[in-house]
Amino acid sequence: MKAIKDSVHDYITLDDAAADLLDTRAVQRLRHVKQLSTVRLVYPSASHTRFEHSLGVYHLADRALAHLGVDGDRARHLRAAALLHDVGHGPYGHQTEEVIRRRTGRHHDEIRDLLEGTDAAAVLRDHDLDPDRVAAIVRGEGELGQLVSGELDVDRMDYLVRDAHHTGVPYGTIDHGRLVRELDYREGHLVLAEGNVQTAESLLVARALMDATVYRHHVSRIAGAMLERASERLLAAGTGVEEFRRMADHDLLVALRREVPDLGRRIEYRDLFKRAVWTDLSGTPADVAEFDHADERDAEREIADRAGVGSDEVIVDVPGRPTFTEAGSRVVVDGVPQRLEDASELVSGLRAAQRAGWRMGVYAPEACVPAVAAAAEDVLGVRAGRTA
Amino acid sequence: MKAIKDSVHDYITLDDAAADLLDTRAVQRLRHVKQLSTVRLVYPSASHTRFEHSLGVYHLADRALAHLGVDGDRARHLRAAALLHDVGHGPYGHQTEEVIRRRTGRHHDEIRDLLEGTDAAAVLRDHDLDPDRVAAIVRGEGELGQLVSGELDVDRMDYLVRDAHHTGVPYGTIDHGRLVRELDYREGHLVLAEGNVQTAESLLVARALMDATVYRHHVSRIAGAMLERASERLLAAGTGVEEFRRMADHDLLVALRREVPDLGRRIEYRDLFKRAVWTDLSGTPADVAEFDHADERDAEREIADRAGVGSDEVIVDVPGRPTFTEAGSRVVVDGVPQRLEDASELVSGLRAAQRAGWRMGVYAPEACVPAVAAAAEDVLGVRAGRTA
């Protein structure tokens, strides 16, 4: 059995299919896609990749299967899905997900077409694994799919501890050993066994604190918004979305520098836009808080006009409302599986805290900030005054 | 400068007064008082002592002072108080605190009389430190006192990370580096600077999860209740409370084995009572939930009578309502210091979760559990059926 040293889980032992899948282009490409994309502009130690994360998810899936007593064919398909679950990510992962979705309608967990005709599909078949079934598990389908994509999935468990290890921010350090051993199935649903309300709460809390401190840090959001705009312009300039989707981080960085040099250079050398507007839900008109991509673009043009700056020098960034998937995770209480939001008094507090942490932003080059702030106040009807 | 290697903070550098205080009996005694008393019966790695914790509190106090820009005489008194803050703990720390308080009226943070006439008082005076002023800081008085005993004190910061390190339960691993550098004073109150609502929340959350998983684990509570009853009997048998208060863990363990052999042996060899009753607030009559020590003793006797067992074979354990000191910690939001419970939507959720985690218990030797459970149902008007 091949074993790989991992800085989070120590040795990860691979089954034969996994060892062969590891050598495919689809998986090797993940060596060149960073797990936290623009977050490393804030936390410099966070250069870890989706390759390493995929190995971690594989490992936790394997441990969970052992505790659940699942083996044979089902287990083999699940392990393959765990290793492949992120091959659908574009360059810079989540930061380009919407760009790709708007053009292809595909989310990153739809990997069926990406496997088609590749060495990965061949490897799967060599090991009597069905690519369609693997792709379905990656989409979260079926009992096993919940282990890879669901409220209690091992994907989340790995990224929380791994991101904590690599950023140095401790909040993500959950007790994954306990989570994995307390998993159970009840009526087709993955649940945590009796006595684990706090275990489930800890997962929620870890995600909420990492969100606030790491994943949604404003500097990372600014860089991410710049990257998204730059990617739109790259695609507008002629790069095909299928080519784009298969790029790795280095391909995109070099392509942006060539095709969108202003933003490309800024991203490469961390010369970022600054916040001209930064408001919470109470300071944001309801219609603005509901902006979709087209509304954002329209507002950008209008603000740029009024401020007398180029339309590429304004970015309006209205995030979706915070979601809380983990609130639906199931725990057994007094013998009965319940949704965590029903079993835990903490969930509503966390939900409210996440809502309180929502921010919309307007970003511009430092020199343009005063003009853009003034224009944005008019156009969006917000107060530019920053809420930290 | 003397430096001591610590498994949590690496090297701790001591000033001259601290180096001399370290050699006093009051501080050396803390080598023999475990930080987590009966918790180590659940988490075997948690054998760490109040000596090591006191060094950690000294270290964080010193770091906080540097960031706050406090030095000179005030800083020297604070550092001494940090090192001495736990010398008032009796054997097994918090587990004997109530026993001592009932007889002396003193809490563990009242150390003035303990220093009187000792080598520690002499060392303080040798270094131009005023024992009265040091004792006042330990009680939490004054601006500096908040650093050692208050909602944002370094005591809490050290014990959370240290207990996490030694138990292996990750929930306590807060970002103490950040907490210490974000401290500030506003109008005489210790606050966290702008942008730290999540930092404050993380402290709250860490304490709540450690409470549920570690500090209030039912096995530790049972052992703690046994220890408290055994201590009462030891004092009733003639040991003076002033002698008792100055014992270290090993003194108490040997004294109990000699004077209260049934419970003493059980504690020493972890042969613990089991839960006959375990109910949450909704399952506990309001008057029972308000039981004081005398009520508990009365109920024990009544239950024992009815169950036909010895009165030493029933323990009624009604904890106080959960408190949430950290909810009053202050954070600066938009330039204005606010109490965390006003600034954070999370606090009420945590408060509710802690209330939901409250349990009262009746414990008895395994063989007596059925009889005691039945008797307790009648006497207390509770349903014995366990809530996990």
Add this chain to the structure above:
Amino acid sequence: MKAIKDSVHDYITLDDAAADLLDTRAVQRLRHVKQLSTVRLVYPSASHTRFEHSLGVYHLADRALAHLGVDGDRARHLRAAALLHDVGHGPYGHQTEEVIRRRTGRHHDEIRDLLEGTDAAAVLRDHDLDPDRVAAIVRGEGELGQLVSGELDVDRMDYLVRDAHHTGVPYGTIDHGRLVRELDYREGHLVLAEGNVQTAESLLVARALMDATVYRHHVSRIAGAMLERASERLLAAGTGVEEFRRMADHDLLVALRREVPDLGRRIEYRDLFKRAVWTDLSGTPADVAEFDHADERDAEREIADRAGVGSDEVIVDVPGRPTFTEAGSRVVVDGVPQRLEDASELVSGLRAAQRAGWRMGVYAPEACVPAVAAAAEDVLGVRAGRTA
């Protein structure tokens, strides 16, 4: 399966026999015997116990068996032996080992008579385990015995990483994950598989650096020598060796304070003797370097006489020559098992370094140091001048 949280190996899963053995007096007593005895007077975080270490050895033994493909009856006996391997330690572990051996002829790994007639023997038999066979494994007999007591035993692997974790000194942090998976048997000998010369060297190096920095730190040696002398006096004053041997740390501490109050109090409050003489091999006459226990006692009396101090105020401490068991560990090189000292150029260097680190000491209360140093120079023919 019962699982216990450990700060080093995370969750440790116990088989049924181990879960029952855990509740026996012999094993519970190890909660009260510290792993590093007097070392914690230097490294205050090192309060961990032989109980926690025994769980760690059990865990690594279980992992090693899985990688070696050993199961069934042999594996069950080995796991029981791993859990029980330290029950033969007296109070303060190695520090009292010679005191006991001089009177009983028994080493700490001879546990057969200690199990006789106890609840532990009964538990073993209940689980169809043969106490004699378990005791033989603890003594290192047979193929499996090497796993618990030998050059590549899991005892060593656990204590190195555990002592590193608890002292904060990183040198012991070996790659135990790799060591355990590279074990193999060749012709009845435990070996490390091909490609592991450095793995074996790392174990050697870790032990050598921990020896120098932790295990043989002069402060710990002084306290240990005081404890040994105090124990001798306790036994001379009437305590039986069989009672002594079964004491835990707290029993000994209380007994010494009562029966040998001068040394007892000094040990309890870390008021230690200081070095009057401290010389390396080149500065120590050959006959002195070979002193046995009786020679040490004679020299102490002679030095005390000449210095005009009490005979209890001089301690002569001549350690045995450094041994290097791990040098005999076997590694496969080019297909052939070799002793590490033949395969590695590093071993002779480490051996020489350990010889260079050898020190003999004469210790005395601080006030007596000058007189004792002068007397010792005459009596032993050494130069008192300290070699660091």
Add this chain to the structure above:
Amino acid sequence: MKAIKDSVHDYITLDDAAADLLDTRAVQRLRHVKQLSTVRLVYPSASHTRFEHSLGVYHLADRALAHLGVDGDRARHLRAAALLHDVGHGPYGHQTEEVIRRRTGRHHDEIRDLLEGTDAAAVLRDHDLDPDRVAAIVRGEGELGQLVSGELDVDRMDYLVRDAHHTGVPYGTIDHGRLVRELDYREGHLVLAEGNVQTAESLLVARALMDATVYRHHVSRIAGAMLERASERLLAAGTGVEEFRRMADHDLLVALRREVPDLGRRIEYRDLFKRAVWTDLSGTPADVAEFDHADERDAEREIADRAGVGSDEVIVDVPGRPTFTEAGSRVVVDGVPQRLEDASELVSGLRAAQRAGWRMGVYAPEACVPAVAAAAEDVLGVRAGRTA
């Protein structure tokens, strides 16, 4: 003061000059140069960058200065040098160092010309720092230069602990806290104070074990040799060495894929050559062990001819003899500074062990291995048979 969260040293506080230097292109470029280049093909978690390492070296330099009592102008220059010490590295760091040196005569620590006329030089001057003086410190000149580049430099201390953290291989986890506090100057030389022979040995041992297990792992060496050959071909195809030198990892990866597609793709997707020959010093003719770059090229051509494969399908890799800079580190023994190799018996053992670990290799695509092995035996006069 700006503070940055680091996964190894927690918060790193920057002085004003450092905060400004951080935003320069020279330093931001280091975000895109991995610390361990091809090592991450073996240890997937090791994606950390020279940017993060440079912050770590800055931090340790700052700590060392505080303990050495150096401040003012000298300290400010040293801190700037620490932050800039790696800006002279080409893409993939050490792997392209020889390629650059053969064409420019410059080592990576010669940064003067790279600063000339850049924003970094301007920032230095803005803060009254002399670029020439900073560059001299980076080259290791003067008393302070030893702190950044010498036997006891903080560069080494940071990379050992950081590489251990990110690979998961524990051997590099030195006690940097102790090393930094025990530094001293004696007669212009940086030394470790009295009592630190083992501290110095531990540094040596850590480097030797990391060398064997991580830095010189054969898979990383093969990938590195492929990268070097590919770089030579890129330069031969017209890329200028000054442009090459300033590339970051992503630039080189994209350039290689375009200009040297066979090797470029292989490196990107980890489709590596295999070992046809792998021999130690005893199995390598003396003249072959002394091969320089030109000899290697000649031999490659001759082997390729004889094997009937393309000349790009053979790589001869003869590393230099192992050096042991740390052997010259100075420690104070009995008041006198000595070179470690004179003070420690361990050094010669480590030197011999490193010599024993020397290997030369001939690499080829898997399919060509048998033919290349046979040809190489003839051409080089070695036995192809692998020594592990």
